[in-house]
Amino acid sequence: MKPPLRLALPAGIAHPFAMRDAIAHPFPDAPPEGQATEVAPGVLWLRLPLPMALDHVNVYALDDGDGWTVVDTGLNTRRTVALWESLLAGPLRGRPVRRLIVTHHHPDHVGLAGWFQARGAELLTPRTAWLYARMLTLDVQPVPTPQALTFLRRAGLSEDALARRATERPFNFADVVHPMPVGFSSLTEGQTLRLAGRPWVVRLGNGHAPDHATLWTDGLILGGDQLLPGISANIGVYPSEPEDDPLTGWLQSCAALAAHARDDHLVLPGHKLPFTGLPFRLPQMAENHASALARLLDHLASPRTAIQCFLPLFRREIGAAEENLALAEAVAHLNHLLHKGLVCRSLTASGAWAWQRTDR
Ligand SMILES: [Zn+2]
Ligand SMILES: [Zn+2]
Numbered sequence: 001m002k003p004p005l006r007l008a009l010p011a012g013i014a015h016p017f018a019m020r021d022a023i024a025h026p027f028p029d030a031p032p033e034g035q036a037t038e039v040a041p042g043v044l045w046l047r048l049p050l051p052m053a054l055d056h057v058n059v060y061a062l063d064d065g066d067g068w069t070v071v072d073t074g075l076n077t078r079r080t081v082a083l084w085e086s087l088l089a090g091p092l093r094g095r096p097v098r099r100l101i102v103t104h105h106h107p108d109h110v111g112l113a114g115w116f117q118a119r120g121a122e123l124l125t126p127r128t129a130w131l132y133a134r135m136l137t138l139d140v141q142p143v144p145t146p147q148a149l150t151f152l153r154r155a156g157l158s159e160d161a162l163a164r165r166a167t168e169r170p171f172n173f174a175d176v177v178h179p180m181p182v183g184f185s186s187l188t189e190g191q192t193l194r195l196a197g198r199p200w201v202v203r204l205g206n207g208h209a210p211d212h213a214t215l216w217t218d219g220l221i222l223g224g225d226q227l228l229p230g231i232s233a234n235i236g237v238y239p240s241e242p243e244d245d246p247l248t249g250w251l252q253s254c255a256a257l258a259a260h261a262r263d264d265h266l267v268l269p270g271h272k273l274p275f276t277g278l279p280f281r282l283p284q285m286a287e288n289h290a291s292a293l294a295r296l297l298d299h300l301a302s303p304r305t306a307i308q309c310f311l312p313l314f315r316r317e318i319g320a321a322e323e324n325l326a327l328a329e330a331v332a333h334l335n336h337l338l339h340k341g342l343v344c345r346s347l348t349a350s351g352a353w354a355w356q357r358t359d360r
Helices: 078-089 113-118 127-138 146-155 159-167 246-258 278-299 306-314 320-339
Strands: 037-040 043-049 056-063 068-071 097-101 122-125 192-195 198-205 212-217 220-224 266-269 343-347 353-357
Touching (some): 037 266, 146 306, 146 320, 278 306, 306 320, 306 353
Parallel strands (some): 068 097
Antiparallel strands (some): 037 043, 343 353
C-alpha cells in the first residue's frame, strides 16, 4: 500500500506543530447583543446575529473623535437594522458614522453598506469587493440560471435533486443586502488610513473572497474572514468562475501575511473571538488545507464526483442546509488538484465530472 501523498506547504510557512497552544483569546466573552466591548483605546467590538449555523458576525467601530468609522455591517434584516439603531444611540453615543469599511463582498459583511451610505457614510472597500457586491445584489434570479444548474450537474447532483433545484428560488444577495448606490472609495494594497488616531496599512488577501481587505496597525489587525481563529474560512468555487482555483490564492495570502504577523498582534476577526498568535494561526490555516488535499487524493484512487468527496474532505456528513457551501469548497479543492496536475477528470454519462488521481 502506498503512503498517502503529502503536499508541501508554500515557501515561507513554518510547520505549525512547533508552536502548540499559541493562540490566546484575551477577551473570552463576546459583547452581549446591543452592547460593545472596547478591545483597544477607541476600538469597539460589536456583534450582530446571523440566522444560520454560524450565528453571528463581528463588526467594529473606531472612534475618530467627532464620528465613527464602522468596519462591516451584518445582514440587511429588520432585526439587524433595529439593533444598529440601538447601538448607534447607545454605545456609539449618537455620533455619526462618517466612514464605513467593508472587508469583502459577502452579505454578512456588506449587507447594510447602502443603508449606512443613505445615512451619510462614505463607503471604503476594495474595488473587486464593491463590483461583486453590487453585481450580485442587482442579479436577482427567481430560479437557478442554466449556468448554475450546469455547475450542480458537473458536481454530481442526482437527476431528482437537479429537477427539484430547477424550480426552487435560489439564494439571492438582494434578499439580505440593502440596495447599493453608485459611489465608493477603493481600498488598495499598501494604502494607509487614519482610524481611531492611528495609521493602518491595507493588505489584501485572496481565496475566501477576491481582494479581501485586512487593516494593520501597531498591535492590532482588522482581519475580516481572511484571519479567523478556530474555524476555517470557506474557500469556494461558484458558477460565476467555475474553473477558478481560489485555494492557490488562499495559500499565497497565508504566506504573504505571515511576513507581517507578530505574536502580540491582537487580531479582530469577522467571526469568533479576537485572538493573538497569528504567526501560529497562519501556517495552521495552510496545513488544514494541505491535509484535506492529501485525504482527497487518497480518496481519488478511484473516480468520484465532487459530491462524493464530502466525507474525506469534511470528515462528517453534510446536511442539506450546508450542501451549497460544501459543494463550493469541494470543487475548490478539486480544481486546485487539477491546476497542480495531480488529478484528471472526465464527464460521466449524466454530465458530472468524475475526478481521479493521476499517480504521476
Ligand atoms: Zn466571508
Ligand atoms: Zn463572514
